[in-house]
Amino acid sequence: MLTLAGPGLLADPPDPDPDPENAPPKRIEASLVLQGPGIDGVLDEQVWQDAVFISDFMQKEPNEGEPATQLTEIAIVYDGDALYIGARMHSSDPGAIEALMTRRDDAGTADRLIVSFDTYLDRRTAYSFGVTAAGVRLDWYHPEDNEFNRDRTYDPIWDAAARITEEGWTAEMRIPFSQLRFNGGAEQVWGMNVNRFIPATNEDVFWVYVPKDESGWSSHFGELHGIQNIGSPKRIEFLPYVASQATFTSSSLLEAADPFHGATDLDARFGFDFSMGLGSSLSLDATVNPDFGQLEADPAVVNLSAFEIFFPERRPFFTESRQSLLGNGPDYFYSRRIGAAPHGYVEGDYTALPNVTTILGAAKVTGRLSSGLSIGALGALTDREYGQSFDLETGEFGRQKVEPMTSYGVLRLEQEFGAEASTAGLMFTGVRRSLGTDSLANLLVRQAYAGGADWNKRFGSGAYELLGHVGFSHVAGDSTALEELQRSSTHYFQRPDQDHVTLDPTRRSLSGWTASLRAEKLSGNWRWDAGTYIESPGFEINDAGRQNQADFVEGWAGLWYNHTQPGRVLRDWRGGVWTNQRWNFGGVHQNSNFGGWGRMTWKNFWWTWFNVNSGIRSQSQSQTRGGPLMQRPQWWRVSAGLGGNRANSTNWGLQLRHGGDELGGYLYWGEAEFSVQPNDRIIIGVEPRYVRRSDPRQYLTTESGGSDVTYGERYVFGFIERSEIAAPIRVNYSFTPDLSLEVYAEPFASSGLYSDIGELAAPRTFDLRLYGTDGTTIERDGDGDYNITDGEDQFTIGNPDFNGLSFRSNLVMRWEWRPGSTLFVVWQTNRSDFLDDGTPVNPGSLFDAFSSPGDNVLSVKLTYWLPFD
Numbered sequence: 001m002l003t004l005a006g007p008g009l010l011a012d013p014p015d016p017d018p019d020p021e022n023a024p025p026k027r028i029e030a031s032l033v034l035q036g037p038g039i040d041g042v043l044d045e046q047v048w049q050d051a052v053f054i055s056d057f058m059q060k061e062p063n064e065g066e067p068a069t070q071l072t073e074i075a076i077v078y079d080g081d082a083l084y085i086g087a088r089m090h091s092s093d094p095g096a097i098e099a100l101m102t103r104r105d106d107a108g109t110a111d112r113l114i115v116s117f118d119t120y121l122d123r124r125t126a127y128s129f130g131v132t133a134a135g136v137r138l139d140w141y142h143p144e145d146n147e148f149n150r151d152r153t154y155d156p157i158w159d160a161a162a163r164i165t166e167e168g169w170t171a172e173m174r175i176p177f178s179q180l181r182f183n184g185g186a187e188q189v190w191g192m193n194v195n196r197f198i199p200a201t202n203e204d205v206f207w208v209y210v211p212k213d214e215s216g217w218s219s220h221f222g223e224l225h226g227i228q229n230i231g232s233p234k235r236i237e238f239l240p241y242v243a244s245q246a247t248f249t250s251s252s253l254l255e256a257a258d259p260f261h262g263a264t265d266l267d268a269r270f271g272f273d274f275s276m277g278l279g280s281s282l283s284l285d286a287t288v289n290p291d292f293g294q295l296e297a298d299p300a301v302v303n304l305s306a307f308e309i310f311f312p313e314r315r316p317f318f319t320e321s322r323q324s325l326l327g328n329g330p331d332y333f334y335s336r337r338i339g340a341a342p343h344g345y346v347e348g349d350y351t352a353l354p355n356v357t358t359i360l361g362a363a364k365v366t367g368r369l370s371s372g373l374s375i376g377a378l379g380a381l382t383d384r385e386y387g388q389s390f391d392l393e394t395g396e397f398g399r400q401k402v403e404p405m406t407s408y409g410v411l412r413l414e415q416e417f418g419a420e421a422s423t424a425g426l427m428f429t430g431v432r433r434s435l436g437t438d439s440l441a442n443l444l445v446r447q448a449y450a451g452g453a454d455w456n457k458r459f460g461s462g463a464y465e466l467l468g469h470v471g472f473s474h475v476a477g478d479s480t481a482l483e484e485l486q487r488s489s490t491h492y493f494q495r496p497d498q499d500h501v502t503l504d505p506t507r508r509s510l511s512g513w514t515a516s517l518r519a520e521k522l523s524g525n526w527r528w529d530a531g532t533y534i535e536s537p538g539f540e541i542n543d544a545g546r547q548n549q550a551d552f553v554e555g556w557a558g559l560w561y562n563h564t565q566p567g568r569v570l571r572d573w574r575g576g577v578w579t580n581q582r583w584n585f586g587g588v589h590q591n592s593n594f595g596g597w598g599r600m601t602w603k604n605f606w607w608t609w610f611n612v613n614s615g616i617r618s619q620s621q622s623q624t625r626g627g628p629l630m631q632r633p634q635w636w637r638v639s640a641g642l643g644g645n646r647a648n649s650t651n652w653g654l655q656l657r658h659g660g661d662e663l664g665g666y667l668y669w670g671e672a673e674f675s676v677q678p679n680d681r682i683i684i685g686v687e688p689r690y691v692r693r694s695d696p697r698q699y700l701t702t703e704s705g706g707s708d709v710t711y712g713e714r715y716v717f718g719f720i721e722r723s724e725i726a727a728p729i730r731v732n733y734s735f736t737p738d739l740s741l742e743v744y745a746e747p748f749a750s751s752g753l754y755s756d757i758g759e760l761a762a763p764r765t766f767d768l769r770l771y772g773t774d775g776t777t778i779e780r781d782g783d784g785d786y787n788i789t790d791g792e793d794q795f796t797i798g799n800p801d802f803n804g805l806s807f808r809s810n811l812v813m814r815w816e817w818r819p820g821s822t823l824f825v826v827w828q829t830n831r832s833d834f835l836d837d838g839t840p841v842n843p844g845s846l847f848d849a850f851s852s853p854g855d856n857v858l859s860v861k862l863t864y865w866l867p868f869d
Helices: 046-050 479-487 843-850
Strands: 027-029 058-061 072-078 082-090 112-118 126-132 137-142 159-164 168-176 187-198 203-206 222-228 236-249 264-278 282-288 350-352 359-368 373-382 385-391 396-403 405-417 422-434 447-459 464-476 509-521 526-535 552-563 570-583 589-602 607-615 618-620 630-632 635-643 651-661 666-676 682-686 689-704 713-726 729-736 739-760 768-770 776-780 786-790 793-797 802-818 821-835 854-863 866-868
Touching (some): 112 137, 126 159, 464 479, 552 589, 635 666, 689 739, 689 793, 713 843, 802 843, 821 843
Parallel strands (some): 027 222
Antiparallel strands (some): 058 203, 072 082, 112 187, 126 137, 159 168, 187 222, 236 264, 236 854, 236 866, 359 373, 373 405, 385 396, 422 447, 447 464, 464 509, 509 526, 526 552, 552 570, 589 607, 589 618, 607 635, 618 630, 666 682, 666 689, 682 729, 689 713, 729 739, 739 768, 739 802, 786 793, 821 854
């Protein structure tokens, strides 16, 4: 039923010395069956008795290029609905087979088999389906020709099973055609590869293995032939949900007079998702009143910078097929902008603000046409949001808009061309807000557009790439909102000592541009990359995308050596050097960094890495938060890591970092990871971290009354000594591959203690005029506030010292009670506290985090998958 048409069963004897560059790809041919086999992991059906199994696998590890030491046999058949894979994984020691029970998409350290399909035969992208010896399903999408670039948000509905036998283990997979995207046509030809990993011996074998000194993944695949007349699956799916939530708030956070917050708040909601195939290549996904809650909380951080912290997206609608909406260049689209917390605020004795903005609906079209054109388009509409207030004196309630109705649009087109699977793409985003004449027009722009073109020209069988992009941005709104934007940390147009940018309070729009060019060598022993990246001062994409700072011209270069042949001590190693330089559009040198690095794998599969970095003096245009340039000191940093064999059931790793600068700043960072599998169903892991560091020039505030040298302002800084300790803990218990219990808990504590407070003495230096010297005085009162006098001027700086405590945890039960239908039960804890003494933290501080006040949230969500054939 299955034939091999390359070197093997039906082929002519191969050339004894074939040219690997010109050799035809391996070929496997699947046969049509009237009815596919049942999926139980036992290959006892007649279709498998008649099938022809391939078994010509080669090692990538531990002995590259040698035949596999254990026999692996794979066969493929199909019917009108699905593709079926049967596999026999023989073992000379079946007792050593790792059959760890984990939740879906987490292989842990289990034996596994992975089958990858390039369904478009574009030699660039691929879908991967895997199963472990315990029957756990694995799946991901490769958006580019790279084995390790895996989009794990791909979440198809398919089936798999495995059985351990006296000869090893066997597996079956059923992959519906409705869960794949492929070119139309009567006959399908797909790229294909198969990978088996044996953790007991660290043996990693492939049907088509890619040598370690070469790049690429899908471009090396063999070919799957024989699939004919399967048509275009209808792929219509309907996924309704119902959800409820109860929030329990600590009594210490409640006040009797507060009319908005009670000890218990209840909420219920419902909605649905809809998916429909547009031919065999495209999909339409839509959602109405979506449930966009996160099952895992964002980690606790203390941000003392001028820039926003960006967290990863976890909401399923936005994570699925997200690669179709991403370009090669700036982050034009950051999906967490949609449905984020409202921008506005209300004032009153007691207030209530929504935590998120309601998403009325969203839809997207994704896929790839037979012409090689990939399409990604998304539209979303968010509702108006209102905050509430209560005045104790009058007893009156207030209601004020804090977020306007907003529409979002994203379009991504990418055309593949040439034999090397090069690409050229277009990207566009748009945001429009219905602001009218309300006060939010002073805060938010009315419309924002951005986009551009990008390319990746590949040469030499993918060994070389020339990448680049050009793009634009344009925002428009009321002059007050545009002035706020010009003053934001992304731009700082108000900088008094710069003549290439100007703050214009009458401006009603802002435009900018960006460009980059990068060349890199990805194969061979010697590898390199070099490039430049530019963003003009007016470039602005934060309404739909993410960006920290504009106004720079950056250049970099790197050279490294990649050694892949095992020696007496090391299995492989690589190391190199790099440099990075940055200027702004006024010609000011902002960064000048240099470094070296090394990575190595020992014969026992332990790993080691190290980095050495340094930077010379340069100028910062953000340190004074809109003031003049300030000098950065010369700095250095060394870091290293060591860890054990990641295929072992007990895993560990250690990372250490140390650094300093010429002003006395220091860094001591220690982080460890440890995980253990007490049995084949539970994994326990902990990642403790302890950090001590200082910043001799931490910004505090800006006060008026400065000297003419600093343009009449006082830019106040202090020497801060910070400490941080955290211990994220994860416990996963899997009852079956479809029923799991997961616990994530992170106690966190941080502190900051200030000293040597003073003001910038002169632009382009890091010198401070310390308070308490040069005719100034500084005194601290009982509240910890600093009272400062300078001649006739007096001002106060509030107590800047802090101790922050946080405890965040999630307990999640996931049960896929039928294919595509899931029950979630989630218990979340979010506790925090803030003190102002600055005492350095220690391990006991983590226990203080457990007793901090906060909320407990119980959520239940049920989804039901309804496919329509």
